[in-house]
Amino acid sequence: MARILAIDYGMKRTGIAVTDTLQIIASGLTTVxxxxxxxxxxxxxxxxxxxxxxxxxxxQMDNTASESEALILPFIVKLEKQFPQIPIKRVDERFTSKMAFQTMIDSGLKKQQRKNKALVDEISATLILQSYLYSK
Structure with a gap:
């Protein structure tokens, strides 16, 4: 089996997570x-x-698209052109940044380590991917 790759798209940084080849476990890969x-x-x-x-x-809380969706849609068009053979699914990402930050606290990371926004983005991508896997 092939991997599933999740993207937490941001204006400056993008968190990336992937599954194992059996598509059971979601793991943070990197932030680029x-x-x-x-x-x-x-x-x-x-x-x-x-x-x-x-x-x-x-x-948004009322289920409408947030402002950052305007940045993501042009990226999706580029992604479809570059990788026409790989389908794209969207997953609601409400609260993933807050959940990522709480995950960092729960795992015992020190305050200085929790300021690492790249790590928050990577954990957010992992949460998005985990959400997708649960929904399958």
Missing amino acids: NTSELISFLKAYTKEEEVELFVIGEPK
Whole structure:
């Protein structure tokens, strides 16, 4: 089986998580500068088989799209052009940043370590992917 790759898209940084090849466990992979995201994905998909991209869908509490959705949609168009063979699913990402921060606290990370926004993005991507796996 191929991996599923999740993307927590951000204006500056993007968190990335992947499943194992059996698609059972979601693990944080890395955080990349958003400007380098497509290049990173090209390199990654040359090394690893990816069957699906899961992208966080930011929503307001009333279920409408958040402002950051306007940044994500053009990225999805680029992603579809670069990887037409890999389908894309969207997953509601409400509260993932707060849950990621709480995960860092629960795992005993010190205050200085919790300020690492790249780690928050990576954990958020993992939570998005885990949410998708639960829904399958």
